Amino acid sequence: MLTGDGAYIKKINRSYILTEIFEHYKISRANLSKIIGLNKATVSVQVNDLLDEELIYETQEEHNTVGRRPILLSINEKAAYFLGIDLDRDYILFNITDLKGDTVTYEKIDLQTDVYEEIVKLIAVQIKKYEKKYMDARYGLVHSMIAIHGTVSNDGNIHFIPRYQWHDKNILGDLEKLGVNNVSVENNANLSAYAEKIFNYHKSDNLLNINLSSGIGAGIIINGELHKGYHGHAGEMGHMIVYPKGKPCRCGNEGCWERYASEPIFFENANNQLETEIKTHSDIKRLLNEGNQEVMEELNKWIADLTIGLNNVINLYNPEMIVLNSPILKAYPHALEEIKKHLVSSVSHYRDIVISGLGAKAGVVGACAMGIQHFLDLPRLTLSETNNSINQ
Numbered sequence: 001m002l003t004g005d006g007a008y009i010k011k012i013n014r015s016y017i018l019t020e021i022f023e024h025y026k027i028s029r030a031n032l033s034k035i036i037g038l039n040k041a042t043v044s045v046q047v048n049d050l051l052d053e054e055l056i057y058e059t060q061e062e063h064n065t066v067g068r069r070p071i072l073l074s075i076n077e078k079a080a081y082f083l084g085i086d087l088d089r090d091y092i093l094f095n096i097t098d099l100k101g102d103t104v105t106y107e108k109i110d111l112q113t114d115v116y117e118e119i120v121k122l123i124a125v126q127i128k129k130y131e132k133k134y135m136d137a138r139y140g141l142v143h144s145m146i147a148i149h150g151t152v153s154n155d156g157n158i159h160f161i162p163r164y165q166w167h168d169k170n171i172l173g174d175l176e177k178l179g180v181n182n183v184s185v186e187n188n189a190n191l192s193a194y195a196e197k198i199f200n201y202h203k204s205d206n207l208l209n210i211n212l213s214s215g216i217g218a219g220i221i222i223n224g225e226l227h228k229g230y231h232g233h234a235g236e237m238g239h240m241i242v243y244p245k246g247k248p249c250r251c252g253n254e255g256c257w258e259r260y261a262s263e264p265i266f267f268e269n270a271n272n273q274l275e276t277e278i279k280t281h282s283d284i285k286r287l288l289n290e291g292n293q294e295v296m297e298e299l300n301k302w303i304a305d306l307t308i309g310l311n312n313v314i315n316l317y318n319p320e321m322i323v324l325n326s327p328i329l330k331a332y333p334h335a336l337e338e339i340k341k342h343l344v345s346s347v348s349h350y351r352d353i354v355i356s357g358l359g360a361k362a363g364v365v366g367a368c369a370m371g372i373q374h375f376l377d378l379p380r381l382t383l384s385e386t387n388n389s390i391n392q
């Protein structure tokens with residue numbers, strides 16, 4: 001039984017009610033009281049507060065049966081907005097979701113510069129633009145979160161981004177000087193793992209999300225929580241050594257996983273072997289559609305190296321779900337079949353392995369979802385991928 005002061009209990013009950021409304025999408029007061037185990041009067045008082053705050057609204061099921069249709073409660077998606085920013089290699093993605101986690105605005109800006117001050121200025125201008133756009137909503141643009149392809153320092157700023165060679169940048173302070181507040185920074189692979197749980201694999205408390213892009217980075221969820229490690233740098237799996245005395249890596253070691261199984265390596269190897277040049281993921285798709293056997297062989301060789309590392313991380317974590325975020329694997333219909341063929345060890349166990357449907361948007365929608373969870377102070381959050389998949 002919960003004991004404590006009234007305000008605390010009220011806060012806990014409120015977060016339970018909101019959590020259930022998110023999970024059921026539409027739910028009646030009677031069902032809320034049944035599921036949470038609170039009496040109807042208590043639920044009613046809380047619901048009235050949430051209605052006053054415009055965080056939820058009343059609606060009805062649309063059906064044609066005779067009789068009274070119950071009044072249902074749903075999250076008021078237009079009450080608040082959240083911005084996710086992916087600071088990638090040569091471009092920045094800006095994605096805004098409403099309070100239901102559905103994408104309402106998506107913008108990609110190609111970067112013409114890698115100068116820190118100029119990029120910070122660009123981010124500040126964009127945030128201000130969106131603050132203005134959503135200023136009429138009850139809570140406006142609540143929060144912006146920047147997904148970085150690097151490590152976050154203990155004070156929540158940038159510790160290191162290899163692509164830009166930025167060390168210890170006080171980006172939150174620099175944005176504040178430009179008049180922008182309510183921003184935070186998080187590692188992109190962590191946000192991708194979080195997004196897969198919140199949008200797709202709701203019940204999965206042990207999930208590994210592995211991003212195969214210019215390098216290989218992972219987000220790790222253990223017992224429902226993001227595992228960040230002592231310095232916040234956990235998940236640098238791309239630098240696991242898979243070939244002793246192998247190819248030199250930018251990290252100073254030799255034979256790192258990402259020197260064999262990151263996406264640029266596939267293009268590099270394939271273009272050394274094939275007569276036709278492959279530049280994009282669409283090229284891979286087209287050649288596979290044409291029945292090009294050589295491309296398939298190159299893909300299978302690349303996948304063989306990919307599974308060496310996968311086998312190792314499965315043994316380390318015994319994950320329930322493994323989500324692979326990779327446009328190459330997405331383009332190859334036999335990818336999963338081929339991967340599973342190599343994972344034959346009798347001791348390495350996982351429940352399922354899938355290819356991400358969120359793709360390049362995983363980091364930004366994860367950033368928005370994290371904003372929603374913090375804003376409403378929810379113990380858990382359930383959102384739907386429908387409006388956020390890469391095909392949108």
Ligand SMILES: [Zn+2]
Binds near residue numbers: 238251
């Ligand atoms: Zn390395």
